[in-house]
Structures are given as structure tokens and as C-alpha cells.
Amino acid sequence: MSLMNNLINGxxxxxxSLNALQKVTLRAVVMSFLFYGLVAVEGMIMRLVVTGPxxxxxxxxxxxxHYFSIMTVHPIVGIFGSTYQLVFAAFMFLVPFLTKKPLYSxxxxxxxxxxxxxxxALAWIAAFVWQYAPLYTLYWPLPADTKQFSVIGGIxxxxxxxxxxxxxxxxxxxxxxxxxxxxxxxxxxxTKELLISGFGIDGMLNLWHKLTGKPPYSKEPxxxxxxxxxxxxxxxxxxxxxxxxxxxxxxxVYLLFDASGNPLDVAAIDSLLYKNYFWWGLDLVAxxxxxxxxxxxxxxxxxxITGQKLFMENVARAALMLxxxxxxxxxxxxxxxxxxxxEMMKLISGEMVTAFELxxxxxxxxxxxxxxxxxxxxxxxMELKYLLGGLVGFGLAVPAAIIQADMGMNRVLHNTQWIxxxxxxxxxxxxxxxxxxxxxxxxxxxVTNNTxxxxxxxxxxxxxxxxxxxxxxxxxxxxxGLEGMLRRHLYVHGEFNTLMILAAICGTMVLVAWFIFLxxxxxxxxxxxxxxxxxxxxxxxxSYGIEPxxxxxxxxx
Amino acid sequence: xxxxxxxxxxQFHWVAYTIYALLIISVVAWFGYNLTRENAKSIVxxxxxxxxxxxxxxxxGHHIFTYNAIPWVSQDISRDxxxxxxxxxxxxxxxxxxxxxxxxxxxxGQTVKFVARSHDLxxxxxxxxxxGSLVMQMQVNPGSDxxxxxxxxxxxxxxxxxxxxxxxxxxxxxxxxxDDEGNDLMKVENFVKVVGCNDGGDA
Numbered sequence: 214m215s216l217m218n219n220l221i222n223g224x225x226x227x228x229x230s231l232n233a234l235q236k237v238t239l240r241a242v243v244m245s246f247l248f249y250g251l252v253a254v255e256g257m258i259m260r261l262v263v264t265g266p267x268x269x270x271x272x273x274x275x276x277x278x279h280y281f282s283i284m285t286v287h288p289i290v291g292i293f294g295s296t297y298q299l300v301f302a303a304f305m306f307l308v309p310f311l312t313k314k315p316l317y318s319x320x321x322x323x324x325x326x327x328x329x330x331x332x333x334a335l336a337w338i339a340a341f342v343w344q345y346a347p348l349y350t351l352y353w354p355l356p357a358d359t360k361q362f363s364v365i366g367g368i369x370x371x372x373x374x375x376x377x378x379x380x381x382x383x384x385x386x387x388x389x390x391x392x393x394x395x396x397x398x399x400x401x402x403x404t405k406e407l408l409i410s411g412f413g414i415d416g417m418l419n420l421w422h423k424l425t426g427k428p429p430y431s432k433e434p435x436x437x438x439x440x441x442x443x444x445x446x447x448x449x450x451x452x453x454x455x456x457x458x459x460x461x462x463x464x465x466v467y468l469l470f471d472a473s474g475n476p477l478d479v480a481a482i483d484s485l486l487y488k489n490y491f492w493w494g495l496d497l498v499a500x501x502x503x504x505x506x507x508x509x510x511x512x513x514x515x516x517x518i519t520g521q522k523l524f525m526e527n528v529a530r531a532a533l534m535l536x537x538x539x540x541x542x543x544x545x546x547x548x549x550x551x552x553x554x555x556e557m558m559k560l561i562s563g564e565m566v567t568a569f570e571l572x573x574x575x576x577x578x579x580x581x582x583x584x585x586x587x588x589x590x591x592x593x594x595m596e597l598k599y600l601l602g603g604l605v606g607f608g609l610a611v612p613a614a615i616i617q618a619d620m621g622m623n624r625v626l627h628n629t630q631w632i633x634x635x636x637x638x639x640x641x642x643x644x645x646x647x648x649x650x651x652x653x654x655x656x657x658x659x660v661t662n663n664t665x666x667x668x669x670x671x672x673x674x675x676x677x678x679x680x681x682x683x684x685x686x687x688x689x690x691x692x693x694g695l696e697g698m699l700r701r702h703l704y705v706h707g708e709f710n711t712l713m714i715l716a717a718i719c720g721t722m723v724l725v726a727w728f729i730f731l732x733x734x735x736x737x738x739x740x741x742x743x744x745x746x747x748x749x750x751x752x753x754x755x756s757y758g759i760e761p762x763x764x765x766x767x768x769x770x
Numbered sequence: 771x772x773x774x775x776x777x778x779x780x781q782f783h784w785v786a787y788t789i790y791a792l793l794i795i796s797v798v799a800w801f802g803y804n805l806t807r808e809n810a811k812s813i814v815x816x817x818x819x820x821x822x823x824x825x826x827x828x829x830x831g832h833h834i835f836t837y838n839a840i841p842w843v844s845q846d847i848s849r850d851x852x853x854x855x856x857x858x859x860x861x862x863x864x865x866x867x868x869x870x871x872x873x874x875x876x877x878x879g880q881t882v883k884f885v886a887r888s889h890d891l892x893x894x895x896x897x898x899x900x901x902g903s904l905v906m907q908m909q910v911n912p913g914s915d916x917x918x919x920x921x922x923x924x925x926x927x928x929x930x931x932x933x934x935x936x937x938x939x940x941x942x943x944x945x946x947x948x949d950d951e952g953n954d955l956m957k958v959e960n961f962v963k964v965v966g967c968n969d970g971g972d973a
């Protein structure tokens with residue numbers, strides 16, 4: 214089959230055979246990876262700008278308004294446009310798949326990806342056209358500073374972010390409505406039973422009963438462990454959406470009053486209180502949503518790959534509950550450099566509770582590795598490779614953050630490239646995305662009705678380029694942080710030239726890896742297939758019938 | 771172990787984390803290789819409770835270690851009870867340092883208090899060595915009390931080595947911090963000069 218034929222028709226992909234659930238999942242996945250490409254290009258522009266005089270890009274990219282506009286939308290496109298889309302798509306497919314129930318609403322699922330796509334595009338346009346650049350942190354009163362930023366740009370940006378959050382609320386409703394539907398295996402379950410299982414209380418009671426010599430509270434919990442992780446992580450997703458929405462409303466009110474010629478006094482809002490509130494919400498994305506969703510994804514992938522029960526499942530269930538509580542109390546580690554933040558909050562929330570994340574994430578790592586180990590020998594499939602890559606990513610990124618969540622270290626690392634590169638970028642690019650790529654490879658045959666992947670060689674090249682590039686970029690950026698390079702600062706004189714060139718080379722590897730992955734996917738489904746994904750499904754089914762257990766058969770040696 | 775300066779701490783951190791990173795990558799690579807082998811046996815058995823104890827000890831021990839090894843931690847916590855050798859009041863408005871002295875000279879071993887106040891936005895206060903590495907920093911939040919007096923953001927620092935340090939804002943406060951060519955307008959070269967230490971060096 215010629216390359217051109219593959220480009221147009223794919224391998225054996227038939228979009229007409231897909232049901233409504235498969236199509237809506239793939240729509241969001243396509244948008245997610247397109248946004249990923251955009252965020253990778255933005256990242257590369259910023260990497261190249263800070264190489265200084267050797268920067269090959271046109272001068273306009275080094276202009277502060279342009280540079281910081283890119284820096285503002287980079288996380289919006291990356292976290293919401295790409296990551297949220299991919300995670301939401303995977304979970305709106307997995308919850309029906311694992312509970313053997315239909316998704317509550319396909320229409321709502323379509324609404325979700327559309328809202329997130331439009332919202333991300335609006336936020337991007339606000340930065341591109343009006344150069345609205347208060348960064349994702351939105352430190353008060355910067356987002357309402359109309360001396361520096363266009364009012365229209367700000368309004369468009371806030372509407373964009375608000376649409377993303379509305380889409381997020383749609384996802385949350387769809388997930389909980391699906392979980393609480395009393396059909397199929399949950400026909401006879403009560404809401405109370407589902408709630409107890411969803412919060413992992415049955416896991417805790419099982420542990421307690423074991424310690425006290427009683428028979429298990431629940432031999433067969435109502436919800437599978439990955440669904441529990443989704444249930445739990447979605448609590449944080451909800452709280453985070455509320456915080457971001459309310460902060461957006463606040464900024465919008467100020468901008469609208471400004472536009473009407475009657476500006477409000479920005480000093481009426483206490484900037485430290487606002488910082489606490491906003492970081493509490495933002496941190497639910499990083500320390501709640503990501504870590505809980507990721508732990509659940511590891512458990513799911515380990516059980517699907519091995520076909521065995523998860524090692525220490527009750528402990529894992531209970532730990533997810535602990536993770537939820539921990540995620541609500543750690544935000545102060547972002548405020549260790551704020552001298553008027555109460556010392557006790559720095560000590561308890563910023564240091565001690567934050568350190569618990571080492572425990573909860575370490576536990577998830579241990580349980581996943583042991584589950585895999587007990588099932589050996591396993592074939593080193595793409596999904597297993599990516600899962601191990603994801604484990605390495607968090608193995609590197611979580612301690613990097615714990616190190617800085619310390620009053621001593623923070624004094625010399627706060628706002629440097631250390632936290633954004635050695636922690637955030639390694640956590641997202643290597644830890645989270647490699648976990649998601651593993652899920653993509655696991656779910657690929659199910660979501661595409663056994664479409665043959667165009668090239669396994671391309672998959673392997675993608676893996677190694679991505680892994681080495683992702684870790685390398687984070688490492689060199691982190692080293693620059695240790696040498697004093699700030700994270701939200703413009704360097705145009707090549708101050709950290711050597712490390713930034715090395716980071717840019719690694720960043721290029723990540724970008725090339727993404728292109729190879731995308732090409733492999735396009736050559737597998739074909740352009741006709743890609744278009745077909747966005748056409749209405751002939752089969753309105755909102756569930757998928759393959760038993761999860763069958764996936765493990767592909768991994769046995 | 772006692773870190774006399776932030777440069778010593780950063781160097782120690784660089785080495786320790788690099789060793790850890792190489793270790794965790796090697797362990798997972800080794801683990802992955804053995805997952806595919808027919809007769810792979812565990813070379814070490816890690817008891818679950820010991821592993822958990824290790825994580826707890828690591829998380830808590832890290833803070834105990836830094837509290838004892840890094841002098842500015844306890845000084846920072848009890849800074850209200852410490853009388854500084856000198857206090858410098860600094861204000862920021864419209865991305866400019868207001869009435870900032872051209873240079874302040876500090877004698878070796880002196881403990882100095884910097885009190886920064888912002889009239890408008892969130893800024894940062896950071897001192898940097900000539901090689902660009904960070905001596906210390908803090909956030910400068912705006913705001914005033916009910917009487918209209920600007921809220922202070924204060925940091926206490928003891929200088930134990932000779933050196934000349936630059937000042938700039940370490941927090942993003944909008945593109946107005948830079949000129950069109952990208953030069954940092956808030957950077958003050960040679961703002962702090964420390965003299966009188968016998969060991970010389972720059973830290």
C-alpha cells in the first residue's frame with residue numbers, strides 16, 4: 214500500500230463502524246493532539262528566545278509583550294486544550310467501559326470537547342491579537358491592569374477560560390451521572406453504596422476489618438478501582454473549576470467596569486488572600502487532579518496489561534482517599550516566598566502535608582510496579598514501555614517538587630526554572646503524557662475497532678525521542694534554575710546560553726516525536742477517516758462491549 | 771553539615787539530585803528489562819512497611835535536615851525577634867524602585883533587614899551574584915492597611931562572604947518591566963556590596 218494511499222485511506226480504519234461513544238472519544242483525542250502540537254511549538258519558541266544572540270527566530274518573538282503572551286497561553290493550551298481534552302475523553306470512554314453501563318449523555322460529551330476547544334482558541338486569540346499577558350497565575354491585580362493590557366483582550370481571555378470551565382463542569386456531570394446510573398451491574402446498588410465505594414470508604418473498612426479479624430466489609434466493591442480514582446479526582450476537578458470560574462468572574466467585573474469608564478479600585482482585593490484562594494484551586498489541578506487521576510490510570514493500565522488483580526487493592530483505595538484530603542491542604546507550598554503568609558501555614562500546609570505526596574505517589578508507584586512484577590514475564594509492548602516511562606517521569610518530578618517545598622530551599626529556588634522544568638515539565642511531558650500515551654496504545658484497538666497501526670517503528674522512535682527529549686529538556690532547564698535562571702523572566706543576552714541550547718535541542722526532540730506520532734496516527738486512520746470521525750455516528754450506542762479482561766491476552770509472552 | 775551560603779546549598783543539591791535521578795532511571799530500566807525475562811528473580815525484597823517508613827523519613831527528614839543545615843530557615847521564622855544590624859526600606863511603583871540608594875555596603879557577618887513595599891502590583895525582591903545565581907529572594911505583595919500605610923514584605927539576611935550583588939524583581943509584573951529589546955528595566959547592577967570577610971569568595 215503506498216504512502217499516499219495510507220495518507221488518504223489509512224490502514225483498515227472504518228469510521229462508519231464506530232459507535233457514538235467511540236466517535237466522541239476520538240474527536241476530543243484529535244483536538245487534544247492538535248493542541249499538543251501548538252503547545253510544543255510555543256514551548257520551542259520560548260526555548261529559542263532565551264538562547265539569546267544565537268536565537269534564529271525573528272526579533273518580534275523576543276519582544277516582551279509577544280514573549281509573555283506566548284507564556285500566558287502556553288499552559289492554557291497545554292493543560293486545558295490538550296491534557297484536559299485527552300483525560301476527559303479517556304475517562305468518558307473508560308467509565309462506561311469499566312462499569313459496563315452507557316455514558317449518561319453523548320450530547321453532553323460533544324458539548325464538553327467543543328467548549329474546551331472554543332474556550333482554548335479564544336484564550337489563545339486574546340493573547341495573539343491583543344497580547345493579553347497576565348500569565349496563568351493571574352496574580353492580583355495584574356489581570357485587571359489596564360495600563361499594560363487591553364480590556365478587550367482581557368475580556369476575550371476570561372470568556373475563553375470560562376468556556377473551558379463550563380466544558381469541565383459538563384464532563385463532571387457526565388461522569389457522575391454515568392456512575393450513579395442504576396442500570397446494568399449497578400441496577401440493585403443504592404446511591405449510598407456507590408458513594409461509599411466512590412470515596413474508597415469500603416477499602417478503608419476492609420482494611421479495618423482485616424486488622425480486627427472480621428470478614429471483609431465488601432468482597433466485591435461496587436466500583437472498580439480506576440473508576441474510584443476518576444470519581445475522586447473529579448471532586449478536585451470540580452473544586453478547581455469553581456475557583457477558576459470565580460476568579461474569572463472577578464477579573465471580568467473589573468474589566469467591564471473599566472471599559473464602562475468607571476474603574477473599580479483594585480486595592481479592594483487583598484492580593485495575598487487572592488493568591489491563597491487562587492493557588493488553592495490551581496493546586497487542585499497539579500496535586501489533586503493529576504496525581505489522583507495518574508494513580509488511577511497506573512492501576513488501570515497495570516491491571517489491563519497484566520490481567521491480574523491489583524496488588525494491595527484495599528490500600529490503594531484507601532490511599533486515594535488520603536490523596537484527596539492531602540490535595541486540599543498543600544497549596545501553601547506555592548507561598549513559601551510570601552513573607553506575610555503565616556509561618557504555621559507554611560510549615561503545616563507548605564512543608565509537612567506537601568511531603569505526604571511523596572508517600573501517596575510512592576505508594577502508587579510501589580503498587581503498580583509490584584502488580585507488574587508479579588505477572589512477569591510480560592511482552593515489552595508500547596503500552597508497557599510508556600507506562601514505565603510515566604513512572605520514571607513522576608519518580609523524577611515528585612521529589613523535585615518536595616525538595617523545593619521547603620522553607621530553606623525555597624529561598625534560593627522559588628520562581629526559578631527549577632520548579633517549572635525539573636518538576637512541572639517532567640511531570641507533565643514525561644510523567645503524565647507517557648501515562649496517557651500508554652492509555653492511548655491500550656485503548657487504540659478498542660476505540661478504533663482494531664485499526665492496524667501504520668508503523669511500530671515510528672511508535673518506537675516516538676517513544677525514545679520523547680523520553681530522552683522530555684527528560685533532557687527538564688534536566689537542563691532545572692540546572693539553569695539552580696544557576697539562578699528565573700522562570701517568568703525574559704533573557705535576551707544569552708545569560709544561560711549553554712544550558713538553554715541543550716534544552717532547546719531536547720525540546721526539538723519532543724516536537725519531532727509529536728510529529729512522528731501524529732503522522733503515524735494519520736497514516737493509520739487516513740485523512741478520510743479523520744474527517745469521518747467528526748461526522749455523525751450511524752450507531753448511537755453510548756457504551757462499548759469488550760470485557761476489560763481480554764486486553765491482557767495481548768501482553769502475555 | 772552546615773551551609774554557610776546559598777551557593778554551597780545549590781551545589782550540594784545539584785549533586786544529590788543528579789545521583790537520585792540517575793538511580794531512579796536505572797532502577798526502572800533494570801526493572802523493565804527483568805519484566806520481560808522468564809526466570810527473573812528479585813535481587814532485593816523491599817518490605818512494604820520499610821518502604822513506607824523510608825518515604826515518611828525522607829519527607830520529614832528533608833525538612834529536619836534543612837532546618838538544621840540551612841541557617842536562614844530558623845532566622846526567617848523568628849525574624850520578628852531578631853534585631854538587625856541595618857534595615858533598608860524599599861518601595862516599588864510602576865515597575866520602578868523608588869528612592870533606591872545606588873549601592874549599599876554591608877560589613878561581613880552583618881544581619882540586614884530588607885523591607886519592600888509595593889504600590890501597585892506583585893513584584894519580587896531578589897539578589898543575584900555576578901554569575902547570575904540567586905543569593906535569596908522574596909515576593910513583594912501590594913496592599914495597605916486601613917490607615918493607608920503600605921504593607922511590608924520583609925526578609926532578614928546574614929552576609930558571610932564578600933561579593934557584589936545585583937537586584938531585580940523575581941516576580942513577573944507584566945511586560946512593562948522590560949524595554950522593547952527585552953532588557954530588564956528593574957535590574958540594579960551592584961546594588962549590594964559585602965566587604966570585610968577574610969575568606970574572600972563570592973557567595
